[in-house]
Amino acid sequence: MFLELVDSLRCVRPHEDSWLIARADELVARHIVQGELGCPICEARYEVRDGVADFSVGAPRASAPSPGARDSEALALRAAALLGLTEPGGLVVLAGEWSACVDALLDLAEGVQLLALDPAPTLRSGGALSLALVPDVLPLAAASARGIALDATHATPSLLAGAARALAPGGRLIAPAAARVPESLQELARDDEQWVAAAPRSSVSAPVPIALRR
Ligand SMILES: [Zn+2]
Known part of the structure; x- marks a missing residue:
């Protein structure tokens, strides 16, 4: 970590x-x-x-399968394209099967930090890669990630809601086609396998409570 x-x-x-x-x-x-x-x-x-x-508090998921090298490159290309990783920097979160493409993705996406959730057991943390085991709650701060990819095992209502919250303005979420797009996100594209949706690039800040001084 x-x-x-x-x-x-x-x-x-x-x-x-x-x-x-x-x-x-x-x-x-x-x-x-x-x-x-x-x-x-x-x-x-x-x-x-x-x-x-x-973070799994004694209830870990089965770890993701270890992929072949070719799968890994195709997956990385898909993740980089859908998440729009054309500019360097930021945090990208890859859950379950998506963690298979970390090495190939680090070659494609410059200067990003990767956090792989419930990763393939062969992965080792170090360099730009961090690893975590998670329960049905995403252990991420609001607006902390530029991109999140959830596989079928992780596309639960709770993790989808957590992902929507964890996206920075303009950040993108990939999830399986069968999953429901969180209301706060805007769907950008979908195919038979996945959809990709983006968090609004709001320039209006959230209301701030004003304390009156007497
Ligand atoms: Zn606590």
């Missing part, structure tokens, strides 16, 4: 928003290899083992 990415991670329990506090017992090239992420609100603790942050 890349140290700088911890800022974008959130507790998976329902309560007010807060950063997680990272403890690194073993740190290699700014990646937490062994350690813990702690929630200052509810005191939940999420272990980091072998570079993988475990």
Whole structure:
């Protein structure tokens, strides 16, 4: 788990928003290899083992299958095109089967940080790749990701809603065709396999409560 990415991670329990506090017992090239992420609100603790942050709270999904090299390139091309990864930078989240294309995607997309959720067991965190196991809640801060790709196992109503929240303005979400497009997103395109939808590029900020001083 890349140290700088911890800022974008959130507790998976329902309560007010807060950063997680990272403890690194073993740190290699700014990646937490062994350690813990702690929630200052509810005191939940999420272990980091072998570079993988475990948010699954004892109920992990089956890990994604390891793909062949050709599948991986085709998948990376599809992810880069649908997510519009033409400009460098930002966080891209790949869930389940999409994690198969991380290496090929890092070749295509310049300077992005990748977070693979419930990844293929052969993946190792390091460089621009971080890994996490997740329950049916996305452990991401609002507006933290430029792109998210959910496979069929991860296209649950809860994870779709979490993904819609986690997208930065203009950010894009890919999900299986059978999944429902979250209301806050605008569908851009679809085929038999997937749709891609974008978060609004709103220039209007959310209403801010005004405290009156007397
Ligand atoms: Zn918490």
